Amino acid sequence: MATRGAAVLLALLLLPAVPASLPDDAPEQRLALVEYFTATWCPPCVQGDLALEAVADMDDVAVLAYHPLEDDPFGSPAIEERLELYEVTGFPTFVINGGGRLEGASSQSGTEEQYRQLFAANPPAEGVGVRVAAPQVANGSATLAAQATGALPEGDGWELWLVLYEDHRYWYGWDGEGNGSNGMRLHRWTVRAIAEPEPLSAEAVNRTLALDANWDRKNLGVVAFIQNNATLEVLVAGFNGPEFHRAEEEQPLPAPGALLPVLSVAALRRWHNR
Numbered sequence: 157m158a159t160r161g162a163a164v165l166l167a168l169l170l171l172p173a174v175p176a177s178l179p180d181d182a183p184e185q186r187l188a189l190v191e192y193f194t195a196t197w198c199p200p201c202v203q204g205d206l207a208l209e210a211v212a213d214m215d216d217v218a219v220l221a222y223h224p225l226e227d228d229p230f231g232s233p234a235i236e237e238r239l240e241l242y243e244v245t246g247f248p249t250f251v252i253n254g255g256g257r258l259e260g261a262s263s264q265s266g267t268e269e270q271y272r273q274l275f276a277a278n279p280p281a282e283g284v285g286v287r288v289a290a291p292q293v294a295n296g297s298a299t300l301a302a303q304a305t306g307a308l309p310e311g312d313g314w315e316l317w318l319v320l321y322e323d324h325r326y327w328y329g330w331d332g333e334g335n336g337s338n339g340m341r342l343h344r345w346t347v348r349a350i351a352e353p354e355p356l357s358a359e360a361v362n363r364t365l366a367l368d369a370n371w372d373r374k375n376l377g378v379v380a381f382i383q384n385n386a387t388l389e390v391l392v393a394g395f396n397g398p399e400f401h402r403a404e405e406e407q408p409l410p411a412p413g414a415l416l417p418v419l420s421v422a423a424l425r426r427w428h429n430r
Contacts (some may be wrong), residue, residue, distance in 0.1 A: 157425065158347075166212070167207040168303060170374055171341045175311070177349065178301070178360070178361060179287040179288060179289045179301045179302050179303040180287060180303060180359050180360070181289070182287040182288055182289050182394075182396060183287065184285040184286070184287055184288075184306075184394075185218075185285055185286055185288065185307050185392070185393070185395070186280045186281070186282070186286075186392045187217055187218045187280060187286070187392060187393045187394055187396030188216055188217050188218070188252060188275055188278065188279065188280050189218050189220070189252070189254070189270075189280075189379070189381045189390045189392075189393035190208065190211075190212070190217055190218070190219045190220070190238075190250060190251075190252055190394065191220050191222065191238070191242070191250070191251040191252075191254075191255055191387070192204070192208055192219060192220065192221045192222065192246045192248065192250055192379050193222050193224075193239060193242070193247055193248060193249040193250070193251075194222070194223060194247055194248050194326060194334065195223055195224055195227075195247045195288075195337055195338075196223065196225055196228050196229065196230070196337055196338060196340070196343070197228065197229050197336050198248065198338055199338050199403075200248060200261045201247055201248045201340070202261075202338055202339060202340055203261040203262070203263060203264050203267055203336060204248035204250070204261035204267060205248075205264075205340055205343075205344075206264045207261065207264045207268040207271060208265075208267075208271065209266035209344065210264070210268050211268055211271045211272065211275075212344075212345075216275075216280070216395040217275070218381070218394060218395040219344070219345040219379075220319055220321060220345055220347050221321070221343065221344065221345040221346050221347060221371055222238050222239065222249075222347050223235060223268050223346065223347070224236065224239060225278070227336065229327060229330075229344050230325070230327075230343065230347075230348075231350075232348075233254050234349065235347055235350070237372075238347075238428075240267040241388070242257075242388070245261060246260070248260065248261050249385075250271065250274070251273060252271075252274040252277075252278045253278040253279075253280065253389065253390040253391075254383055254384075254387075254388040254389045254390035255278050255388070255389060255390075256274035256275075256277055256278040257274075258270050258271065258274060259272050260274070261365055264333050271284055273319065276393070277378050280329060280391065280392040280393070281309075281391040281392055283306050283307040284304065284305065284306040284307055284308060284309065284382065284392055285305045285306050285315075285382045285394070286302055286303065286304055286305060286381070286382065286392055286393065286394040287302060287303045287305055287390055287394065288301075288302045288378055288379070288380045288394040288395055288396040289301040289302065289378070290377075290378070290396045290397075291320060291376050291377065291378050291396070293367065293373050296365055296366065296369075297364050297365060297366055297367055298320060298349075298364070298376060299362060299363070299364045299365075299407045300317060300318045300320060300351060300362070300363045300364075300365065300378045300380075301318075301360055301361065301362045301363075302318055302360070302361055302378070302380035302394070303358070303359070303360040304316055304356055304357070304358060304362065304382060305358075305408075307355070308356055308358065309356070309382075309384075309391065312386075313384045313385045313386040313387070314355070314356035314382060314383070314384050314385075314391075315353035315354060315355055315356055315380050315382070315383055315385055316353060316354045316356050316361050316380060316381075316382055317350070317351070317353045317356075317380065317382075317386075318350075318351040318353075318361065318363050318378060318379075318380050318381060319347055319349070319350050319351070319378065319379045319380075319381075320347075320348045320351075320365055320376060320377075320378060321345050321346055321347050321348060321350040321370060321376070321377050321378070321397070322346045322371055322375050322376055322377075323344055323345060323346075323353065323376075323377055323381060323397055323398055323400055324344070324372065324375040324398070324400065325342070325343045325344075325346050325372065325375070326342055326343075327341070327343060328341060328371070344400070346369070347378060348371055348376070349365045349366075349367075351363035353383075356382060374398065375398050375421050376397070376398070377395055377397020377398055378395060378396050378397065378398060379393060379395045379397075380392070380394050380395070381393035381394075
């Protein structure tokens with residue numbers, strides 16, 4: 157494992173330098189962070205996706221969607237570490253600012269209301285914020301930059317995280333006809349890469365990440381957030397990403413009752429836990 161880690165570090169060091177846009181040119185943000193744990197094969201996640209998309213239209217929310225490595229085209233080992241951090245065992249699971257938690261989805265309207273209650277109970281911190289630069293993409297890599305602002309918290313364990321996401325990804329199933337899919341064609345806020353966190357300070361943080369050839373460069377964005385590595389509390393978040401759009405040729409969203417005969421189940425158990 158040490159050899160593999162050294163190889164990854166060397167590969168990152170050899171990436172061509174890409175100048176980052178300065179975070180101090182970006183607006184200061186104080187958003188709530190929604191970490192959404194979902195899977196392309198999870199039927200209840202359809203209602204979770206629809207409800208969360210409605211909530212994400214609010215101006216005070218940043219969203220990251222994490223997919224498991226098992227049987228999902230969007231999973232990665234880095235995402236698995238995030239699932240383990242929050243001890244996620246079923247999908248969908250929503251974590252608000254590292255604390256408020258919702259597991260499962262019953263209906264779009266009902267789940268949306270539960271989201272909003274969690275937002276109200278877990279607001280972003282006052283007096284501290286983040287500035288997030290747009291990702292600078294070139295030569296197979298992306299440079300991310302962000303900076304904490306305001307009155308930074310005292311004490312140990314606070315870190316600044318930078319996450320690269322893709323906001324507009326269509327996926328039709330492993331066979332192109334829906335096999336392995338819950339029927340959702342469009343997947344949003346899909347986490348693609350997670351940078352090593354930086355101990356919190358007032359200095360700007362820059363990270364360069366390798367890009368996969370299959371990621372759509374035009375739809376990449378960055379979410380930055382301040383989190384305590386012991387308590388998992390998230391103070392604030394911010395993002396800088398593409399304006400979301402729906403393609404004209406996109407298939408209609410599935411009907412609320414379609415493919416969802418078991419929505420009363422709180423959440424699907426992860427397959428490897430069966």
